[in-house]
Amino acid sequence: MRKAIAILLLAIVGYYFINVFIHMPFGEKREGVGKYYLENTVKETGAANVVTAIVVSYRGFDTLGEVTVLFLAATGLGAILFGKRGEKRRLQGASVIVKTTSMMLYPMVVLLGAYVFVHGHLTPGGGFQGGAIIATGVLLMFMSYRHFNVSHNALTWIESLAGLTFATVGLIGLALGTTFLQNFLPLGTPNDLVSAGIIPIIYIAVGFKVGAELTGVLDNMLKTIR
């Protein structure tokens, strides 16, 4: 019964979907803001990667919100799972080979993550991807070492300071008499590491923050006792 209703409902939704999307042009050029960004990004922001420029500069406000959403998820998880934390972990650590490999991989993964977010304005990737990579590295250690622990204090500090950096960079723009998140640094030459004004600063802050938050999420879930 429930299934029949669901299928009927989905059939209606699907019918409309197909009707709408069958007329939607695929793979054609479109007039609109996208075109403007492609033509003006390098000139206006100094970033070679247009997507990064949009994410951090033109629509930087979205990114602030996005960071907030992750922060919120970490906070919310902390609140929901509060009081369920325990130290009961897997009885047996991983084998020596796994341990050694992870020990060697861990710094490299973290470095890779850092590389990705530092070069966010030049190559694909940025704060979110870099932060996620770092969190994966930490996860590797969680998996192979029984007693591997991240300091909660450190996580809180990194999260808050990175968030405050982002917000402060935004407020500096406002304080200088322009607008929130306005660029106030020289743009430099495109494709240089130090270029694109405040974009790298914001993306590095985002990288740290996302890394810390995702680690916090993993830590919260892993340490929950069943």
Place this chain on the structure above:
Amino acid sequence: MEFSPVLYIAIPLFAAFLIPLLGKVSKTLVKLTPGIVFLYLSYGSILLFPKAMEKPIVQVVAGFKPPFGISLYYGATAAFLITMVTIVGFVIWLYSYKFIIREPIEKYYMLFMMLITGSTGILLTGDMFNMFVFLEITSIAAYSLTAFLRDKDGAEAAFKYLLIGSFSSTFYLLSVMIIYSYTGTLNFADIAGKIDLIPPMAKGFVLVLVLVGMGIEAEMFPLNGWAPDAYSQAPSPVGAVFGGIVVKAGLYAMIRIVFLFFKTPEVMQFLIFMGILTLLIAEMAAMRQHQIKRMLAFSSIGQMGLVIIALGIGTMGSTSAALFQMFNHALIKSLLFFAAGYLVFHSGSKQIEDLEGLGYDKPVTSFFFAVGALAIIGLPPFSGFWSKLLILVSVAKAGDIAILLLILTGSVIEAIYYLRAVVKLYTRKEVPDNVRRTPISGLVAMGILAAIILYVGLYPGVIEKWLAPAANNLLNAADYIKAGLF
């Protein structure tokens, strides 16, 4: 530094990032921070409100002109509703000060601050995708707050809310996508000018997606299944947050989009129809409830139905009446939730039955509940009277007697169950001596609300003079487009 509308979003966010660090120093600092934030925002409201009433303030973010950058639109309607959010937020903080004693207190205030960020963001933003982001911030904070007590029912209510909320955001995101694919822009004002680029079929689909997506947040029938559980299982101040802030922001978003893009007679008729359904079904359901907070939740849905009817009529008079009603409802429902929170706490039971005799044992809290109940029914001399009267007058002017009668029916049902609860409260019965007292901060919070309700009831002019510009701002799409694109 001049006060700029972006601070409504940035300051609570800044506070949310700061709270964990303050928590390392002292708990009292954590508890005080939101209060300072709200005081600062109110100061901002005092500065900006009169300006916004004359001319909308459009603020760009990141220094790019709309439609290329994200812009914030602080018009008369947004100013009105944001002022409401600051007032309600402040009293909710005051009430929470002694009410939330369960750990993790820091996380409670962080979630609360981020929820305020999300709601002011929804009210302010002039960008469609940005609104999605703020919608998600608001909803995720709301899910977490619903489950804050970490009991069985709280987690269940939160999960249910999350499921429905995810559908809401998915639908909204799909509508953003279809609009973007045809118009190539995300700015509300820009889209409104190019809305005819969308073929009729896709336009209809977008309308449905927006109504479903935002209707869930605005508690429109039949998408309000989450509300009664979430209201009743969350801590009481959070119930006030939902009724006073989250729902209002969702409704504003829905109405803003509908009025800008889809304002045709059929759509307005449909809104009226849905409003009537919401009103009657919710009031009927409220009548059958035995738990006080569930009753309040259904009554809140009913009130939203009333507001949707008034908005659907779409005249100047009815729109300003709807805004007035939103304002009153936010304040009165918060008062009712506050009072109910302590009544439940004192009697140790959520059932209306068990409130018997509390009116003599806890006179002050019960008195505030009674004030709220009488105000929401729409009795003079309280503020609820004026907004309900204005709605009825505007409906009568529009010449629809059937709607008038239906609204009256809804109001009568509402009056019956509220009076029933109040009578129960004042039925004399021996209650065991109860040493628990309502803390002073809770009483002050309720006192402030009751005072505002009474004051506005006696001098409705203080609010009424702002309603015309606010309603005009909501109705007049051409002005919005002109201001939004400068």
Place this chain on the structure above:
Amino acid sequence: MSWLAVLVLVLVVVQIIAALFSVWQKDLLLAALGTSAISVVLSVLFYLLQAPDVALTEAAIGVALSTIIFVIAIKKTDRYEE
């Protein structure tokens, strides 16, 4: 039909099969791996659609992190659907 179109067709079909698999699979661990497979394919599709940024994000978040939190959640609860 060019080889690219064939590749896309294969990927889309794989993706749909993976989705159906995760919906009907009674073993939740395998279902979670199914979503991971969807993300892998999705990431390749993003790359083909000239979106390397998104592909990288999907690879890091969809394939790795979201699968892992699913696995953790399964570990803390039940593995099999009744």
Place this chain on the structure above:
Amino acid sequence: MLYYIGAISLILIGMYAVLTKKNLLKIVVGLSIVDSGVNLLFISVGYVKDATAPIFSMPSLTADKMVDPVPQALVLTAIVIGLATTAVALGLVIRLYDHHKTLNINKIRQLKW
């Protein structure tokens, strides 16, 4: 066109799972499938035939031969938001399991659904 079909199928399959499945984790799986579908749909909307990725890594690339960058920026945000929602949902599932010792919706229903 193929992309659209794939994405819409994913959305519908996910919604079907959310609507009919009784297992809490399965419902969350369904939500994440819907998310993937929406993201794919969005990226395909921004695709332009024979264009390159919107990164000026070489001087030979020109702006008129690039795909629309806006949907990519938006999807980047949407993916992260999807992860956040999933995390909170799973936290709630763990909480519910803690209370009820089951993941079956029918056995959990205390509140009316």
